[in-house]
Amino acid sequence: QSALTQPRSVSGSPGQSVTISCTGTNHFFVNYNYVSWYQQYPGRVPKLVIYDVGKRPSGVPDRFSGSKSGNTASLTISGLQAEDEADYYCCSYAGTYTFVFGTGTEVAIL
């Protein structure tokens, strides 16, 4: 399965909002609503911030939100904070137990 496409980097000032896109052309991405997003600091384990397109695990700030339309999923971080500077990966269930990750996006705080 081809990796889902994400922008290499996005940036914003503290307090602003940024949106990361995740685009896929495979049928599973269009038809399933099993898109998750992971935050990863350098050398650290990925942390789930969004699952099932737009659901937030407990403990994740409501500044993080997710959506999906057609073949593009999006992660929006509102009210950017310094601690949000990290890499973010989308991930989609691809059927028959398999998954595919996005190419990853570096979020930089200006």
Add this chain to the structure above:
Amino acid sequence: QVQLVESGGGVVQPGRSLRLSCAASGFTFSAYSMHWVRQAPGKGLEWVAVMSYDGKDIYYAESVKGRVTISRDSSKNTLYLQMHSLRAEDTAVYSCARINKEYSSGDYFDSWGQGTLVTVSS
């Protein structure tokens, strides 16, 4: 709490083999489908392989198909990844990850190990 601890990584010459292990604790291992995910230095996450909770379903990424074998030993609560014919491009941190639902293919990863580094170099 859920704990996943990988081991078995190291430096290996191209063409050689290596077996990675992932020791699981804190949950009913036999009830969960388990995955291997890798991350090359400075690169993104790549899904590698999955074995279903009952061992009946096994799938691999195209990039490793034919060169790796995933297995599990529920009596030892351990997941394995046997890798053969290793290439430089297999150099990565290999992590095991648990899916979110019991007896299911699941829809996201809810637990990850710290990973074990495999370096393929002569």
